[in-house]
């Protein structure tokens with residue numbers, strides 16, 4: 001697997017590609033069109049994609065309708081991709097797409113341990129703020145514990161400050177998906193990953209429309225590797 005990182009693709013190009021990909025599948029509702037085809041125009045898909053190594057074996061947790069996996073299979077030439085999400089309707093949309101891509105989708109609460117261990121890159125894209133605080137440790141522990149040594153974990157989510165932006169996200173999430181928000185602040189997420197065997201190789205935070213978002217990229221350390229310390233690596237080209 002190459003660890004080279006590409007330049008960040010434009011949001012317009014990603015949205016155009018999504019239109020072509022999802023045109024091969026079922027007809028989407030307006031809400032599905034917004035959260036699937038237009039996802040790259042307001043989500044941080046572009047920032048996440050640039051941290052997915054070429055030829056990766058990618059597990060996308062909370063994959064929704066599969067936008068990230070399809071884009072990664074085209075742009076990052078995935079060796080293999082798995083998407084898991086408890087929402088059957090979203091998985092059905094992903095499964096109906098008819099492009100030649102080595103990806104599969106499962107409507108399940110948790111990916112099996114073997115699937116997690118078989119991935120070299122795991123993404124959690126806007127998942128954590130949909131999981132109640134009391135359930136987050138079990139969910140995170142399951143993926144962190146079963147991840148292979150050396151694998152890459154990419155977490156993109158919404159931060160808790162400034163407070164007006166966090167509130168704005170509550171409103172937009174409710175309007176788009178009727179969902180309730182349970183934040184995990186960037187600092188808390190970072191500490192959780194570090195305390196559970198991951199070194200952070202990249203951390204970033206930015207404003208996107210009304211939202212304040214963050215990205216954490218971690219690498220699972222071997223048991224005998226020295227822990228701790230901030231060994232941030234250079235950001236990829238174009239970031």
Ligand SMILES: C[S@@+](CC[C@H](N)C(=O)[O-])C[C@H]1O[C@@H](n2cnc3c(N)ncnc32)[C@H](O)[C@@H]1O
Pocket residue numbers: 035039043061062063064065067068084085086087090109110124125126127130131139
């Ligand atoms: C905001 S959507 C993000 C979808 C996709 N990751 C994206 O960025 O386009 C959050 C997704 O997390 C899923 N989800 C909620 N709880 C989950 C859990 N415990 N495990 C896995 N996925 C979950 C939801 O069904 C939904 O598809």
